[in-house]
Amino acid sequence: MILEQLAGNLIQGLVLGAIYGMATMGLSLIFGVLKVVNVGHGAFIMVGAFITLWLFTALGINPIFALPFAFAIGLGIGFLFYYMAMQRLIKAPELATLLATFAMGMLLEEIVKLIAGSEFRGYNWAVGKINIGITVLPMTKIYACIGSVLVAVLLYIWFKKTRAGTAMRSVVEDDEGARVCGVNVGSVYALSFAIGIGLTTLSGVLLTMFIPVGINPYMGGGYTLKAFVIAVLGGLASPYGAFFGGLVFGLIENGSYTLFALLPGVEPFALTRFLSFVILLLILLIRPTGLLKAK
């Protein structure tokens, strides 16, 4: 009985993990290329969630079609923020970029709060569900999972096959070397930052397809912490590491919830949040290069 429940929750965790992984790729991309930690990460997820909500409730647009929308808006925000602030701070001490991205996230949260207020919202996109015996998966969750994998694959192809993708990878390896070889490092920075933000807002759409409730200007905070754990699991600088880190994290989160729920006198949900913090510290302590990188 309990094993069946655990297995069911682990399947849910794997589906959610794919989305978590996708939601962390932008963070890892930005860190890999610019060596900047986007501390405001969760706020961009929140923007994606609100784009989905508004398109669905006001215009009746299917969340799947919200994906390109969210990506384009994220791309725009990314470029704007890069040229207005980040560009001047790339060479400044880390303190500066950490605070700037943090403030950027805060600004987005406050703008959305101004427009939408701070109550929790949700939407209901009913397209049926699949019963696989041990657990029931709504179709929206499956779409979100497929979407995440597709985006990750597309990104992979883009990285390998296009000139811009190649330039990005060269900057990740060695920005001085790339500069010497004639790569315009400045524009690679801008493009990577914008794509990183775009991917993050896009992941906000996928996340609301999995969890279509609890949409609120401050919903991003929890995701920022999760994204850090996932990014660190995957080695922080690699978007693919992040994707697999997401899968691992989804399994840990749902698996541990099932087990914590067996303990008497505890709040299992809060304990899973605590556990993710402990995992973060442990990995940073033992293996800061990430679990999945064989180095």
Place this chain on the structure above:
Amino acid sequence: MKKNIAKYYPLVPVLAAYLVMFLMGKNMSGMWQLMAMLAFYCALGQAFNIFLGMTGYVDFGYVAFLGVGTYGMALGITRFASFEGLGIGIIIIGFALALVMATLLSLAVGAVALRLRGAYFAIATIGVNEGFRYLIEGARIWNGSEGIIFMAEMNQAFGRELASALSTFWADVMVFIIAALAALVTIYYMRSKIGYALTALREDEDAAKVMGINVTKYKIIAFITSASFAGLIGATSWAIKTPYVFPPEVFEIHYTVEAIIIVLLGGAGTLLGPVVGGLIYGLSKYWLAVILPGFQLLIFAPLIIIIIIAFPEGVIGLLKARVKGRRLGTFIE
């Protein structure tokens, strides 16, 4: 001897500012609450500055130390209220608990986080407050998510009259004292080997290491000092002043943000900076709450970005560069 005293001249404007604030609050009617709030922000900035300002490391989980300090005082009062004859000694026990708990937490966090540099350090600390909050709620420690309300214990231990005087007046006085103490410790560190070592590590950690400075030791000193002051501030402003403690409130990252803004505004790593930052921040927050309630963060967020880009040295940093070498320069640090 004279030179030795001259080293501490920069304390004069800081302590004068606190004295003026105290006297204004005490003697002008209706000003006490405002001055107490300003003192809280100055103390917060002063305490945070000891770590952020001197090392250049951003601790996003700083509020956790205020939170455990609050719990320290709350536990001290609730557990010892029924002992006859302890009287005001309970407050001392509470402070001791707050100090010990903040120090222990900072040791635990520091042991992991201080091995890490820059971005990795920030990532490790950003979850400390959330992590601790969820531990308390999840494992139902200290009443879990219901928190502790200890108004009744305060009344039982001190009598109704003294309990009310403690929370409306003496708590704020203690915040003034903590702020002044933090300033003393800051200047002492600045003028001693610790300060020089921290400056070296802030500018270039590798070079400092090569020069034979034990950077880890000095980072830990600054981290623990800063955390224990946070614990004391929590114990007064959040426990004695308002006799209840709820996990979501005392681990709210918002207060870390306020501390960052204050230190940056005034000038990170300066002595007078947190006072100036605290005053500017506190007054503008007070004023904005009157004319544009609910919009403070919307205004402060772009402000942080502008400060970082346009004048990362802060008000006192700029002033310091102006008055360098002049007589006034000996008073500004």
